Amino acid sequence: xxxxxxxxxxxxxxxxxxxxxVSIEVPEGGVFVLLGRNGAGKTTxxxxxxxxxxxxxxxxxxxxxxxxxxxxxxxxxxxLAFVPENMGIFGGLTVAENMVLATRNGQFDKGRLGxxxxxxxxxxxxxxxxxxxxxxxxxxxxxxARAIIEPRELILVDEPTKGLAPAIVDAMADAFAxxxxxxxxxxxxxxxxxxxxxxxxxxxxxxxxxxxxxxxxDFAADAELQGQLLGLSA
Amino acid sequence: xxxxxxYGSIGVKLVVLLIAxxxxxxxxxxxxxxxxxxxxxICIFIVLVASYDLLIxxxxxVSFAHTMFFGFGAYGAAILLxxxxxxxxxxxxxxxxxxxxxxxxxxxxxLLSLRVKAIFFAMITLAAASVALVLASQLSHLTGGEDGxxxxxxxxxxPATKLLVDAEGKVLKIAxxxxxxxxxAYYFVFLSSAVLFGLMLRLVGSPLGTVLKAIRxxxxxxxxxxxxxxxxxxxxxCISAVVASLAGTIYAVWLKYTGPETALSFDIMIxxxxxxVIGGMGTMWGPVIGATLLVIAQYYLRDLMGxxxxxxxxxxLLPELLNPDRWLFWxxxxxxxxxYFFPKGIAGTAMEKGVRQ
Amino acid sequence: MKGFGMTRWIEKMGGVNLLPVAVMLVxxxxxxxxxxxxxxxxxxxxxxMMVFLMASGLSLVFGLMDVLNFGHSAFVSFGAFVAASVLAxxxxxxxxxxxxxxxxxxxxxxxxxxxxxLAAGLFFERVIIKPVYKDHLRQILITMGALIVSEQIILAxxxxxPITVHRPAFLEGAWIIGDISIEIYxxxxxxxxLVVFAGLYFTLNRTRLGLLIRAGxxxxxxxxxxxxxxxxxxVGVFMLGSALAALGGAMWAGYLTLITPALxxxxxxxxxxxxxxxxxxxxxxxLLGALMVGLVSNYVGFLAPKLxxxxxxxxxxxxxxxxxxxxxPAVK
Numbered sequence: 001x002x003x004x005x006x007x008x009x010x011x012x013x014x015x016x017x018x019x020x021x022v023s024i025e026v027p028e029g030g031v032f033v034l035l036g037r038n039g040a041g042k043t044t045x046x047x048x049x050x051x052x053x054x055x056x057x058x059x060x061x062x063x064x065x066x067x068x069x070x071x072x073x074x075x076x077x078x079x080l081a082f083v084p085e086n087m088g089i090f091g092g093l094t095v096a097e098n099m100v101l102a103t104r105n106g107q108f109d110k111g112r113l114g115x116x117x118x119x120x121x122x123x124x125x126x127x128x129x130x131x132x133x134x135x136x137x138x139x140x141x142x143x144x145a146r147a148i149i150e151p152r153e154l155i156l157v158d159e160p161t162k163g164l165a166p167a168i169v170d171a172m173a174d175a176f177a178x179x180x181x182x183x184x185x186x187x188x189x190x191x192x193x194x195x196x197x198x199x200x201x202x203x204x205x206x207x208x209x210x211x212x213x214x215x216x217x218d219f220a221a222d223a224e225l226q227g228q229l230l231g232l233s234a
Numbered sequence: 235x236x237x238x239x240x241y242g243s244i245g246v247k248l249v250v251l252l253i254a255x256x257x258x259x260x261x262x263x264x265x266x267x268x269x270x271x272x273x274x275x276i277c278i279f280i281v282l283v284a285s286y287d288l289l290i291x292x293x294x295x296v297s298f299a300h301t302m303f304f305g306f307g308a309y310g311a312a313i314l315l316x317x318x319x320x321x322x323x324x325x326x327x328x329x330x331x332x333x334x335x336x337x338x339x340x341x342x343x344x345l346l347s348l349r350v351k352a353i354f355f356a357m358i359t360l361a362a363a364s365v366a367l368v369l370a371s372q373l374s375h376l377t378g379g380e381d382g383x384x385x386x387x388x389x390x391x392x393p394a395t396k397l398l399v400d401a402e403g404k405v406l407k408i409a410x411x412x413x414x415x416x417x418x419a420y421y422f423v424f425l426s427s428a429v430l431f432g433l434m435l436r437l438v439g440s441p442l443g444t445v446l447k448a449i450r451x452x453x454x455x456x457x458x459x460x461x462x463x464x465x466x467x468x469x470x471x472c473i474s475a476v477v478a479s480l481a482g483t484i485y486a487v488w489l490k491y492t493g494p495e496t497a498l499s500f501d502i503m504i505x506x507x508x509x510x511v512i513g514g515m516g517t518m519w520g521p522v523i524g525a526t527l528l529v530i531a532q533y534y535l536r537d538l539m540g541x542x543x544x545x546x547x548x549x550x551l552l553p554e555l556l557n558p559d560r561w562l563f564w565x566x567x568x569x570x571x572x573x574y575f576f577p578k579g580i581a582g583t584a585m586e587k588g589v590r591q
Numbered sequence: 592m593k594g595f596g597m598t599r600w601i602e603k604m605g606g607v608n609l610l611p612v613a614v615m616l617v618x619x620x621x622x623x624x625x626x627x628x629x630x631x632x633x634x635x636x637x638x639x640m641m642v643f644l645m646a647s648g649l650s651l652v653f654g655l656m657d658v659l660n661f662g663h664s665a666f667v668s669f670g671a672f673v674a675a676s677v678l679a680x681x682x683x684x685x686x687x688x689x690x691x692x693x694x695x696x697x698x699x700x701x702x703x704x705x706x707x708x709l710a711a712g713l714f715f716e717r718v719i720i721k722p723v724y725k726d727h728l729r730q731i732l733i734t735m736g737a738l739i740v741s742e743q744i745i746l747a748x749x750x751x752x753p754i755t756v757h758r759p760a761f762l763e764g765a766w767i768i769g770d771i772s773i774e775i776y777x778x779x780x781x782x783x784x785l786v787v788f789a790g791l792y793f794t795l796n797r798t799r800l801g802l803l804i805r806a807g808x809x810x811x812x813x814x815x816x817x818x819x820x821x822x823x824x825x826v827g828v829f830m831l832g833s834a835l836a837a838l839g840g841a842m843w844a845g846y847l848t849l850i851t852p853a854l855x856x857x858x859x860x861x862x863x864x865x866x867x868x869x870x871x872x873x874x875x876x877x878l879l880g881a882l883m884v885g886l887v888s889n890y891v892g893f894l895a896p897k898l899x900x901x902x903x904x905x906x907x908x909x910x911x912x913x914x915x916x917x918x919x920p921a922v923k
C-alpha cells in the first residue's frame with residue numbers, strides 16, 4: 001500500500017486556485033521525486049499535505065487515512081516531517097535547541113543522535129552556536145537533521161539544493177540516499193541531475209496538475225519527454 | 235460575472251440620493267434649530283467618515299489619528315478667527331495652516347511607520363493623537379485649553395444678516411423659512427461638504443482607485459507588479475488627512491466654537507470608526523449611511539434609552555447599562571457583531587444582494 | 592579607528608541594554624540636585640517596572656500569533672478596579688497593626704487581579720480574538736470594540752467618579768537615607784516587577800515551554816510542522832499576558848492612590864510606546880523600553896512638566912528613526 005496518496009487534490013490560496021488536480025501515489029521506501037517548473041505548484045502540494053494550506057476535503061491520505069482537514073501539528077504527530085524551502089530554521093535558537101524541539105518529549109535517543117551527527121558532522125561542531133550564524137549548507141543540514149532526529153514515516157523535502165555549492169549538493173545527495181534506505185522521502189526538486197541520482201519513482205507537475213508519473217529510470221532515459229515537460233535541452 | 239449593478243447596489247444609491255435630498259432641503263423640511271444642527275453635523279461627518287474610508291476601506295490600514303487632522307483644521311480656523319476677528323481671511327488662512335500641519339505630520343507618520351509594519355501604524359497614530367489632545371489642553375493661551383475657543387463666524391453667517399429682503403426691507407421668508415445668515419451658513423456647510431465628497435468619489439473612480447484596490451486585495455502581488463505600496467499608502471494617508479482637516483475647518487465655522495470635545499477627543503474617533511464600519515468600508519456610500527444613522531442616533535437614541543432605563547429600574551445592573559450615558563456600550567457590542575458577521579457593513583452587504591441575470 | 596573601538600566597547604558592555612543607564616546619566620546632569628535625582632530615578636524605575644508588567648503580555652502575544660490586542664488596556668483598568676475593590680473590602684486588615692494581615696490583604700487584592708486577568712484573558716481570546724486570527728484589520732477593529740464595551744462596563748460598575756485606593760500600612764511612608772527619601776511602595780513595585788521579569792526570563796530561556804514560545808515567535812508554522820499546537824500554547828500565553836496586565840494595573844492603582852476609568856486608556860498609549868521602542872515579541876526589549884519610558888517621563892515631568900507625554904512620543908520617534916523595528920525585537 002502507498003504511504004501517501006493524493007487523490008484529486010485541489011488547493012486555493014485566497015481566491016486563486018493553485019492546485020487543480022494533483023493525484024500521486026507515493027510507495028513505501030525510497031525517494032519519490034516531484035518535478036516541475038517554477039510556480040507549477042510543487043511547494044503548494046507539500047504545504048497542502050502538511051495542512052499549512054487547506055487542501056480540498058478527502059484528497060490527502062496517509063497510510064489509507066484521510067488527513068485533509070487535520071491540524072498541521074496532528075499531521076506531524078502521525079510521523080510526517082517537513083523540510084520547507086526556506087528551511088524553517090529558528091535562527092535565534094542554538095543548533096542544540098533546534099534539534100531538541102524536533103523531539104517529541106525533549107529527550108534525545110543517544111543512538112539516533114549519534115547517527116544524525118555522523119551523517120552531518122558540522123552540526124556537532126556548531127552544536128551550541130546560534131543557528132542563524134550557520135552557513136546556508138549547514139542550515140540545510142540542520143533542517144534535514146531535525147526531520148530525522150526521531151524515526152519518521154515520511155519526510156517532505158522542498159528543494160534542498162537551492163542555492164547550495166556543488167560540493168554540498170553532493171554531500172546532501174549522499175545523505176538522502178542513506179536516509180532513503182529507512183524512510184520514505186517525497187522530494188520536490190528543480191535540479192534534475194540531483195533528482196535523477198536519488199529518485200526511484202517520479203511525477204511531473206505543471207500548472208497545478210500532474211502531467212506525468214512513472215519510474216525515474218524511464219524518465220531519465222527519455223530525453224524528449226524531459227525536454228517537453230521540464231524544458232531541458234537534451 | 236454579470237457587470238450589471240445589483241438591485242442592492244441600486245437600493246443603496248437610492249438611499250444615498252434620498253439622504254442627499256433630505257440634507258439639501260433640510261432647512262425647509264425640518265424647521266427647528268436642533269434639526270438643522272443635526273443636518274449640518276451629518277454633512278460634516280459624511281465628509282470626515284468618507285475621508286477615513288479612503289484610508290481604511292481602500293488601503294486596509296487603520297489610523298487612530300483621523301480626529302487629530304480634523305482638529306488641526308478646526309483649531310486653525312478657530313485660533314485665527316479669535317485672533318483676527320470675524321472674516322474670510324482667517325478662515326482661509328486657518329484652513330491652509332491646518333492642511334499644512336496635517337500634511338507634515340501625515341508624511342512623518344507615514345514614512346516612519348508604514349515602512350516597517352502596517353501594525354505599527356495603528357499604534358503610532360493612536361499615540362500621536364493622544365499627544366495632540368494633551369497639547370491642545372496644555373497650550374491653553376492658544377487653544378483655550380479644556381474650555382476651547384468661542385468666536386464669531388464671518389458676517390455673512392450671522393443670524394442678523396439679511397440675504398433676501400421683501401418689499402418692506404424685512405427678511406424674506408420662503409416656504410416659512412427666513413433667508414438669513416443661518417441659512418447661508420447651512421448651505422456653506424452643505425455645498426462645501428458636497429464638493430469634497432464629490433472629489434473623493436472621483437478619486438476612487440480614477441486609475442488611482444484601481445491601484446488602491448489592487449494593493450488592498452493583495453499587497454505582495456501589487457508590490458511584485460511594481461507598485462510602490464508605501465508611497466501609495468502615504469499618499470492616500472495625506473489625502474485623507476487633508477480632507478479631514480478641511481472638514482474640521484468647515485465645522486469650526488459652523489459651530490463658532492472649537493474645543494477638545496468637538497474637534498479632538500477620542501470619542502470622535504470612535505464615532506468615525508463606528509460610522510465607517512456600520513455603513514460599510516470601501517464603498518464611499520457606506521459612510522453616507524453610517525454617518526446619517528449614527529448622528530441621528532446620537533441626538534435621538536439617548537432619549538429612548540433614558541425611557542428604557544426608567545422602565546427596567548427594578549432590575550439590577552440593567553438600568554445602569556441602559557443609562558443614556560452608556561449608549562456606547564450597546565454601540566460597541568453592535569460594532570463587534572458587525573465586524574464578525576457583516577464586515578462589509580450595511581452598504582457593502584446590501585450591494586452584494588440581488589444579482590441581476 | 593577610535594570610533595570603531597568605542598562601538599565595540601559599548602557592544603561588549605551590553606549595547607542597547609545600557610540606554611537606561613545613559614538616560615539616568617543625562618538626567619543627573621540636567622537635574623543637578625542629587626537628592627531629587629535619586630527620588631525621580633526610583634520613581635522612574637518603579638513606573639518602568641509597572642509598565643513592564645502591563646506591556647510584556649502584549650508584546651509576547653503579538654510575537655507569538657501576530658495578534659495585536661487594542662483591548663489590552665481593559666485588563667489594566669479591570670486589574671486596578673478589582674484590586675481597589677478588594678482592598679476597600681479588606682480595609683480593616685490594611686490598617687491593622689499586624690503586618691501579616693497587611694500582607695494578606697495585599698496578596699488577596701493582587702491575586703484577585705491576577706485571577707480576573709486569567710479568566711478575562713481566556714474569554715477574550717476564545718470569543719473576541721480567535722475568529723479573527725490573521726486578519727489585522729478586523730483584529731484591530733474588534734479589539735477596539737471590545738475596549739469600548741469594557742470601558743463602559745467599568746463605568747457602569749464603578750461609576751465615573753475617582754475612587755480612592757487604600758494601601759496596606761506597611762507600604763506607606765518612605766525610607767530616609769540622609770536627605771534622600773525613597774517611597775516604600777515604589778521600592779516594592781520595582782522589586783515585584785523584577786521578580787516577574789526574572790520568572791518570565793527563566794521560563795522563556797530555561798524551560799521547554801519557553802523554548803516552544805521562543806521558537807513560535809520566530810516561526811509559528813515550523814513549530815506546528817514539528818508537531819506542536821501553537822494555538823493551544825497561545826491561549827496560555829494570552830491568559831498570562833492578560834493576568835500580568837491586570838497585576839500591573841493593580842500595582843498602578845496603589846501607586847496613584849486615586850483612580851478613574853480613564854486609567855486604562857492613559858496607560859495604553861504608554862504601553863504601546865514601550866512595546867514599539869522595545870521591539871515586539873521580546874520581553875528583554877519590553878523591559879528596556881519600559882524603564883526608559885519610566886525614567887524619561889519622570890525626569891521630563893520634573894524639568895518641563897508640560898512636555899511629559901510628548902517626551903515619550905519624541906523618544907519613540909527618535910528610536911524608530913535609529914532602529915525601525917525597535918531596540919531588541921524578536922528574531923523573525
